[in-house]
Amino acid sequence: MFKKTLAELAKGLANKEYSSVELTQYYLNRIQKYNQTFNCFITITPEKALEQAKAADAALAKIQNQQNKVGLTGLPIAHKDIFCTKGVKTSCGSKMLDNFISPYDATVVQNLQRAGAVCLGKTNMDEFAMGSSNETSYYGTVKNPWDLNTVPGGSSGGSACAVSGRLVPGATGTDTGGSIRQPAALTNITGMKPTYGRVSRYGMIAFASSLDQAGPMAATAEDCALLLQAMAGFDVMDSTSVEKDVPNYLEALKNSIQGKTFGLPKEYFENNLDPIVAKCIDEAIQVYKKMGVNFKEISLPHTKYSVPVYYVVAPAECSSNLSRYDGVRFGFRCENPQNLEDLYKRTRGEGFGSEVKRRIMIGTYALSAGYYDAYYLKAQKVRKLIAQDFKAAFEKVDLIFTPTAPTPAFKIGEKSADPISMYLSDIYTIAAPLAGLPAISFPGGFVNNLPIGIQLMGNHFCEGDLLNAVHQYQQITDWHTKLPKNID
Amino acid sequence: MSLSREDVKKIAHLARLQIKEADIPTYSENLSNILAFIEQIDEADTKSVEPMAHPLEQLTQRMREDKVTEEVDRTLFQSIAPLTEAGLYLVPQVIGGQPHQSNQETEPDLAE
Numbered sequence: 067m068f069k070k071t072l073a074e075l076a077k078g079l080a081n082k083e084y085s086s087v088e089l090t091q092y093y094l095n096r097i098q099k100y101n102q103t104f105n106c107f108i109t110i111t112p113e114k115a116l117e118q119a120k121a122a123d124a125a126l127a128k129i130q131n132q133q134n135k136v137g138l139t140g141l142p143i144a145h146k147d148i149f150c151t152k153g154v155k156t157s158c159g160s161k162m163l164d165n166f167i168s169p170y171d172a173t174v175v176q177n178l179q180r181a182g183a184v185c186l187g188k189t190n191m192d193e194f195a196m197g198s199s200n201e202t203s204y205y206g207t208v209k210n211p212w213d214l215n216t217v218p219g220g221s222s223g224g225s226a227c228a229v230s231g232r233l234v235p236g237a238t239g240t241d242t243g244g245s246i247r248q249p250a251a252l253t254n255i256t257g258m259k260p261t262y263g264r265v266s267r268y269g270m271i272a273f274a275s276s277l278d279q280a281g282p283m284a285a286t287a288e289d290c291a292l293l294l295q296a297m298a299g300f301d302v303m304d305s306t307s308v309e310k311d312v313p314n315y316l317e318a319l320k321n322s323i324q325g326k327t328f329g330l331p332k333e334y335f336e337n338n339l340d341p342i343v344a345k346c347i348d349e350a351i352q353v354y355k356k357m358g359v360n361f362k363e364i365s366l367p368h369t370k371y372s373v374p375v376y377y378v379v380a381p382a383e384c385s386s387n388l389s390r391y392d393g394v395r396f397g398f399r400c401e402n403p404q405n406l407e408d409l410y411k412r413t414r415g416e417g418f419g420s421e422v423k424r425r426i427m428i429g430t431y432a433l434s435a436g437y438y439d440a441y442y443l444k445a446q447k448v449r450k451l452i453a454q455d456f457k458a459a460f461e462k463v464d465l466i467f468t469p470t471a472p473t474p475a476f477k478i479g480e481k482s483a484d485p486i487s488m489y490l491s492d493i494y495t496i497a498a499p500l501a502g503l504p505a506i507s508f509p510g511g512f513v514n515n516l517p518i519g520i521q522l523m524g525n526h527f528c529e530g531d532l533l534n535a536v537h538q539y540q541q542i543t544d545w546h547t548k549l550p551k552n553i554d
Numbered sequence: 555m556s557l558s559r560e561d562v563k564k565i566a567h568l569a570r571l572q573i574k575e576a577d578i579p580t581y582s583e584n585l586s587n588i589l590a591f592i593e594q595i596d597e598a599d600t601k602s603v604e605p606m607a608h609p610l611e612q613l614t615q616r617m618r619e620d621k622v623t624e625e626v627d628r629t630l631f632q633s634i635a636p637l638t639e640a641g642l643y644l645v646p647q648v649i650g651g652q653p654h655q656s657n658q659e660t661e662p663d664l665a666e
Contacts, residue, residue, distance in 0.1 A: 305616055306608070375595055396635055397636075399637075406646050411571060414570055415572030427581070428585060444596070450605065485588060502610065503609075
């Protein structure tokens, strides 16, 4: 059963092969069995889940064999612990919110609930979404189901691991510098960051407000389309939400991709790329060529500035966003504060982990008097240049084709002592959020039994084209069907 | 840009973060390395380039009518607060009482 995709499970529910309650209990049992090993769930919500499943079964009874009306009704999913879930602990992977029971639901949570999905729990993540390995969580490291000594990637490591090990067939994640796509690549699943503004950020704990986006993580592009269809849409509660209709992503999957042009940015294929990874990418290129896609070399000249620009902009925005954690209205408060300054400093000093403190300090420095122009303002200008590179590229090509990560999953502890080496693992994913562009990672092969992910980037609001391109690839390849050992 | 102990303490104070004395050297090293890495952006030619604050450049801030549309459930929202009384959030005394000694001689300025 756990080998089935969301789409297959939906058919099963429509054909009354099983009920949502049975399906939910099945996955809850799997979570119970494997979470100790993987550590991918922070909170499991069996009672709520079974309540939602019962309601879904009642709804399904009314639908009666109209398969295309089932949608997500009755399907089990998990939410990254960055999404506020009413009445349920929402920790953002941090001691600062270890005691936080959210009084409201994020829009993404509401949307998926309205679509009938059943939430089984909240997944582990790098603290406040800052990390690329899920090693900074207050709740401990998440293990990669493909090799328990390696990382699943981050910051959506818990969601990636949960889907990879099939503890749930689908999950939500967030992506600010690559936090959906990089873990998807390291765990052999499909994950997508939509265009900035496509999915509401209301109730999604803020890290970097001009970069953050929520997105789907599942085995296939088809499943991601199912999830995104429910997640996306204008939200009056998010002032950066775009008033644009959501197209039918499932319909778009079937389109032919013959005659499309994919760009290969030369800067992404230079020194940093492991030659064995490059070989997987080449094979994927051949598959696409057989489907009638043309490949064209392009240049994104400001690529080398992407990581440094991000590490000015994101910490600057995070230093502002995380200033709300002051021990006054909610969350952690230090013991016996002596005065207001002591309250703030010890609450924040004790409540935040070192990576979070590091980024807050970089951000504070970059925004402080005397440094604002040299760092933040300069970074915003270079960000504009990076966005312009993409704009020019999309005049020549339909989609851009790159590796997702420079190497397969690295060992736990390998990069955690050197922040910059960790930051560089996002080298291919980090430009898309800077330009606000949608991008998807999908399974493209293996190196030493570890998965390799391939990335496609599209122009603004081209989610349908991205899902279509990956779906067509997944019709004639089977990398996405491969499962880790020992998860039966 | 290399950061000294004093620099780290100043930034930590601005960010209202307590950093243990013993950890200052590590923070100083890591932050200095990160800043050195970031400084690459200086090479880019940004003459007459407008700064990009966010990706939705064509859009302006959406406004709404100044009408109350939400219910504020104070009891619910304050049920998760560390300390409250009579609808107020309680913090250590701010006005009156003993003035406290700050670590800094003068308050560093924040950017305008």
